[in-house]
Amino acid sequence: MMDSHASMTNLPDSAEALAHAPRREEEHAHPTWSTYWKVALILSLITVGEVWAYYLPSFVGSRGFVPTLLFLSGLKFAIVVMFYMHLKYDHRIFRVLFTGPLLVAAITLIGLMFLFGHLFIKIM
Amino acid sequence: MTAPATHVSAPAPHHYTTLGLDSRKVAIWAFIGSECMLFVSLISTYLIYKGRSIVGPFPHETWTDPATGHVFKPILNIPVTSASTFVLLMSSLFMVLALAAVQNKEKPKHTRGERILGSSRLWLWMTAIAGATFLGFQAFEFTSFVHEGLSIRTNLFGSSFFTLTGFHGAHVTAGVIWLVTLLAIDYRRGLGPRDSLLVDIAALYWHFVDVIWIVIFTLVYLIR
Amino acid sequence: MATTARPAPKHSPDAYGEHSGLWSWLSTVDHKRIGVLYLYTALFFFMFGGVEAIIIRAQLGAPNQHLVSAEFYNQLFTMHGTTMIFLAIMPLSAAFFNFLIPLQIGARDVAFPRLNAFSYWVYLFGGIFITIPILFAVAPNDGWFGYAPLTTRAYSPGINIDFWVIGLLILGVSSLAAAFNFLTTIINLRAPGMTLMRMPMFTWMAFIVQVLLVLAFPVVTIALVFLLFDRFFGTNFYNTVSAGADPLLWQHLFWIFGHPEVYILVLPAFGLVSEVLPTYSKKPLFGYPVMVYSGILIAVLGFGVWAHHMFAVGLGPIADTFFGLTTMLIAIPTGVKIFNWIATMAQGSIRYTTAMLFGIGLVALFTIGGISGIMHASPPADLQQTDTYFIVAHFHYVLFGGSIMGIFGGIYHYFPKITGRLMDEKLGKIHFWLTVVAMNLTFFPMHFSGMLGMPRRIYTYDAGQGWDLFNAMSTAGAMIFPIAMLVFIYNFFVSRKRGEIAGSNPWGAGTLEWTIPSPPPEYNFAKIPTVTSRYPLWEGKEVDYECARINSQEGKTSADLGIVMPYSTIKPLLVALGLVTMFCGLIFARALIGVGAALMIFSLYSWLLSPLEPEHD
Ligand code: HEM
Ligand SMILES: [Cu+2]
Numbered sequence: 001m002m003d004s005h006a007s008m009t010n011l012p013d014s015a016e017a018l019a020h021a022p023r024r025e026e027e028h029a030h031p032t033w034s035t036y037w038k039v040a041l042i043l044s045l046i047t048v049g050e051v052w053a054y055y056l057p058s059f060v061g062s063r064g065f066v067p068t069l070l071f072l073s074g075l076k077f078a079i080v081v082m083f084y085m086h087l088k089y090d091h092r093i094f095r096v097l098f099t100g101p102l103l104v105a106a107i108t109l110i111g112l113m114f115l116f117g118h119l120f121i122k123i124m
Numbered sequence: 125m126t127a128p129a130t131h132v133s134a135p136a137p138h139h140y141t142t143l144g145l146d147s148r149k150v151a152i153w154a155f156i157g158s159e160c161m162l163f164v165s166l167i168s169t170y171l172i173y174k175g176r177s178i179v180g181p182f183p184h185e186t187w188t189d190p191a192t193g194h195v196f197k198p199i200l201n202i203p204v205t206s207a208s209t210f211v212l213l214m215s216s217l218f219m220v221l222a223l224a225a226v227q228n229k230e231k232p233k234h235t236r237g238e239r240i241l242g243s244s245r246l247w248l249w250m251t252a253i254a255g256a257t258f259l260g261f262q263a264f265e266f267t268s269f270v271h272e273g274l275s276i277r278t279n280l281f282g283s284s285f286f287t288l289t290g291f292h293g294a295h296v297t298a299g300v301i302w303l304v305t306l307l308a309i310d311y312r313r314g315l316g317p318r319d320s321l322l323v324d325i326a327a328l329y330w331h332f333v334d335v336i337w338i339v340i341f342t343l344v345y346l347i348r
Numbered sequence: 349m350a351t352t353a354r355p356a357p358k359h360s361p362d363a364y365g366e367h368s369g370l371w372s373w374l375s376t377v378d379h380k381r382i383g384v385l386y387l388y389t390a391l392f393f394f395m396f397g398g399v400e401a402i403i404i405r406a407q408l409g410a411p412n413q414h415l416v417s418a419e420f421y422n423q424l425f426t427m428h429g430t431t432m433i434f435l436a437i438m439p440l441s442a443a444f445f446n447f448l449i450p451l452q453i454g455a456r457d458v459a460f461p462r463l464n465a466f467s468y469w470v471y472l473f474g475g476i477f478i479t480i481p482i483l484f485a486v487a488p489n490d491g492w493f494g495y496a497p498l499t500t501r502a503y504s505p506g507i508n509i510d511f512w513v514i515g516l517l518i519l520g521v522s523s524l525a526a527a528f529n530f531l532t533t534i535i536n537l538r539a540p541g542m543t544l545m546r547m548p549m550f551t552w553m554a555f556i557v558q559v560l561l562v563l564a565f566p567v568v569t570i571a572l573v574f575l576l577f578d579r580f581f582g583t584n585f586y587n588t589v590s591a592g593a594d595p596l597l598w599q600h601l602f603w604i605f606g607h608p609e610v611y612i613l614v615l616p617a618f619g620l621v622s623e624v625l626p627t628y629s630k631k632p633l634f635g636y637p638v639m640v641y642s643g644i645l646i647a648v649l650g651f652g653v654w655a656h657h658m659f660a661v662g663l664g665p666i667a668d669t670f671f672g673l674t675t676m677l678i679a680i681p682t683g684v685k686i687f688n689w690i691a692t693m694a695q696g697s698i699r700y701t702t703a704m705l706f707g708i709g710l711v712a713l714f715t716i717g718g719i720s721g722i723m724h725a726s727p728p729a730d731l732q733q734t735d736t737y738f739i740v741a742h743f744h745y746v747l748f749g750g751s752i753m754g755i756f757g758g759i760y761h762y763f764p765k766i767t768g769r770l771m772d773e774k775l776g777k778i779h780f781w782l783t784v785v786a787m788n789l790t791f792f793p794m795h796f797s798g799m800l801g802m803p804r805r806i807y808t809y810d811a812g813q814g815w816d817l818f819n820a821m822s823t824a825g826a827m828i829f830p831i832a833m834l835v836f837i838y839n840f841f842v843s844r845k846r847g848e849i850a851g852s853n854p855w856g857a858g859t860l861e862w863t864i865p866s867p868p869p870e871y872n873f874a875k876i877p878t879v880t881s882r883y884p885l886w887e888g889k890e891v892d893y894e895c896a897r898i899n900s901q902e903g904k905t906s907a908d909l910g911i912v913m914p915y916s917t918i919k920p921l922l923v924a925l926g927l928v929t930m931f932c933g934l935i936f937a938r939a940l941i942g943v944g945a946a947l948m949i950f951s952l953y954s955w956l957l958s959p960l961e962p963e964h965d
Contacts, residue, residue: 033241053346080335084216102160104161142539151460157562280584
């Protein structure tokens with residue numbers, strides 16, 4: 001499952017060797033400066049777009065406003081998490097540790113919105 | 125009693141770990157996962173109480189006090205908050221640069237640009253200052269709200285708004301203190317590649333606080 | 349009583365000069381010693397909560413009694429519930445997490461030994477903080493789930509609820525810190541070859557419990573912070589009177605935490621019996637993968653059933669249907685576990701040791717509680733049962749019949765590992781049978797008094813409603829518990845001093861913790877084992893036996909072996925003390941907030957800036 005990295009080959013065979021086992025750091029293609037500033041640019045542009053949308057009365061009144069803003073915010077969220085928090089490049093255990101709770105949190109939020117009448121299911 | 129900061133030793137644990145990862149990084153991700161539930165509880169409460177305050181001021185609507193006839197404008201200040209949002213967003217850029225600078229400390233730098241990009245102190249300072257600026261904006265926002273007649277005790281909106289954004293502000297504050305501590309270590313003995321884990325976990329925390337603000341900004345400020 | 353006057357085992361803590369004395373306990377970071385601290389403290393609180401229960405039952409033994417006042421009765425049942433859940437069962441589980449997780453996965457300590465000490469001290473100070481008030485009759489008095497708005501200043505003006513809010517916030521810090529620690533430990537400190545699907549079932553259940561803790565505690569923390577703010581700073585979260593607050597907000601937030609919490613209470617006990625039953629049946633656990641998956645399923649579903657505690661509210665047909673269904677669903681993985689345990693015992697060569705009896709007791713008694721649980725999973729049925737003694741019967745069958753039976757089984761099973769000596773079996777069996785009789789005599793009649801409409805949390809009742817006999821039975825049963833506990837305590841302390849020497853594997857068990865001496869040396873494993881199967885001592889390969897042979901040797905110190913162990917340090921205790929002082933300041937004198945914060949921050953920095961262990965490379 002999550003312990004793919006714990007390969008069972010080359011087992012250190014004494015306590016001594018264990019204590020001195022070389023560090024097996026994650027070796028990944030880390031993003032670089034050019035990724036970083038592009039990400040920052042995209043984030044800024046999305047933010048400008050969001051605030052802009054806020055000042056368009058006709059759009060604010062429309063049905064698409066809330067979903068659009070939620071989508072944009074989710075997009076920014078995902079970009080920061082993937083690139084700045086380098087979840088995209090890191091060990092998958094971190095993805096499990098983050099997305100698992102995030103899902104539970106999101107579902108709880110949606111559940112509460114239903115229960116308090118901020119969301120509806122239309123039956124018939 | 126305080127041991128010298130030089131003891132914040134190389135992040136590499138000399139012990140065997142199952143995944144070959146440093147336990148501190150595993151723990152910080154678990155912590156971040158847990159914080160998702162913390163903030164979702166706060167955000168849920170804000171949304172549950174949205175539009176249910178009996179008296180104003182309100183976030184997006186005008187309100188006339190029936191007793192005094194006083195008119196309260198919508199209280200949220202979008203331009204100011206957009207600016208502070210932008211500052212926090214940029215702080216995340218500074219933070220990744222700080223981490224990259226620490227990781228590449230020992231690589232030779234030839235151009236002026238490389239030297240600037242490679243200065244961990246510069247980027248740690250920039251991140252901390254951006255964080256402090258965000259907090260300044262928040263202090264300004266809070267005081268002006270109180271002047272306009274919205275306190276944490278005024279109505280459901282006031283209670284849930286100040287608590288939610290206050291919790292976030294407290295997280296930013298902790299982050300700034302964390303960054304300043306890293307700076308102190310940097311000045312004391314210089315942060316190098318072997319310290320990258322120390323900076324990495326601080327950065328993960330910092331970005332997470334930023335990410336939470338991305339959500340708050342949309343849900344509280346932009347969506348009416 | 350089988351007492352053999354032999355010298356103390358070589359590794360008993362007092363064999364090391366520098367490892368004894370009060371200071372060594374205050375500054376220890378050894379997971380085994382912290383586990384022992386948890387065990388003693390939690391047993392103390394277990395008995396304290398027990399005394400509260402005895403008074404409650406004495407008061408209810410017959411109609412129209414006035415042994416205690418209505419007000420004090422409220423404090424008694426509130427503190428009984430709070431104590432048993434947060435100060436007894438959770439920390440008893442934590443005692444086993446501490447002691448066993450590193451031993452079962454082949455590690456030398458937890459991932460963060462100092463954080464581990466911190467968790468314990470916060471628990472101890474928080475426990476004292478929330479327990480002291482009842483001695484002065486100013487204890488919390490609104491029930492263990494502290495429904496707001498009842499708990500707001502408007503309805504509970506006294507200091508009582510302040511202790512409850514702050515106490516639970518403090519205990520939450522302890523639980524969360526411990527949860528991050530154990531989670532990291534299980535993920536990252538498993539010995540080579542200890543894959544997830546080879547992990548002992550106790551460690552698996554512990555793993556799931558940590559996930560539940562990490563996800564559930566933040567929610568109740570926020571609910572409590574709202575209440576704290578309402579009470580101290582005049583916010584409106586639960587102010588239904590003048591601000592239009594929703595009276596259901598607390599209930600939802602609390603039960604989003606509350607249902608996962610019940611699994612936090614019972615899964616460790618499930619883990620313990622999953623070690624006990626195979627050992628004394630001489631058979632591997634039946635359906636190991638299914639046990640794992642049902643545990644995971646319980647954890648996931650556990651977050652989608654919370655409103656079954658709120659059927660009486662009238663959430664509407666959609667919500668009631670949804671939560672009724674998910675509640676019935678969660679009984680499936682729970683039932684699967686029961687069948688797996690039975691199948692584990694089937695055709696085994698069973699030894700009826702005390703630990704085994706408690707294990708079988710859990711399977712039998714928990715099942716009864718599970719069945720009544722399914723009964724009130726149905727909203728219409730629950731409307732009749734909710735807030736009656738039927739519910740009290742349900743949750744005592746799952747919590748006493750489940751958690752406590754499992755924990756006692758665990759104590760008898762692991763006592764030799766912890767102390768190096770065996771507990772007396774004859775006394776153990778007396779303890780077991782007294783407990784079973786007391787348990788059923790106390791709680792079974794509550795099904796009937798509940799069905800006859802007796803509400804919970806009333807301090808007395810009139811005769812002639814058909815409740816008298818059942819209450820008399822419950823009270824009679826309750827009076828047997830202290831006798832059972834006396835037998836246990838006597839056995840515990842006498843065996844500790846004079847019990848038979850156990851040796852490394854007295855029960856012929858199969859997992860890693862039984863390959864090392866009893867009690868284990870501070871470094872646990874002289875050689876980090878290499879694991880090739882679920883039961884290395886039963887079905888292992890040559891490497892397993894080789895490791896076991898090396899690791900069972902006694903008498904070496906970590907210095908002899910060149911193993912680097914963490915320094916002991918007082919700083920975690922000081923940080924905990926600072927934290928609790930800070931919280932005390934809210935109630936007693938605001939100046940304490942500053943003092944506590946200063947102590948906390950100073951000690952914290954000092955902790956973080958000092959090395960964990962001696963330099964080595
Ligand atoms: C078969 C699985 C289970 C089902 C279907 C179930 C169902 C329920 C339901 C529907 C209630 C609410 C009753 C009411 O208040 O009207 C309840 C209450 C309760 N259950 Fe369970 N339960 C199960 C297992 C457990 C377990 C394993 C525990 C703890 C170890 C537990 C502990 C409790 C407690 C403490 C309460 C009462 C809370 C209170 O009102 O103070 N239950 N259960
Ligand atoms: Cu429940």
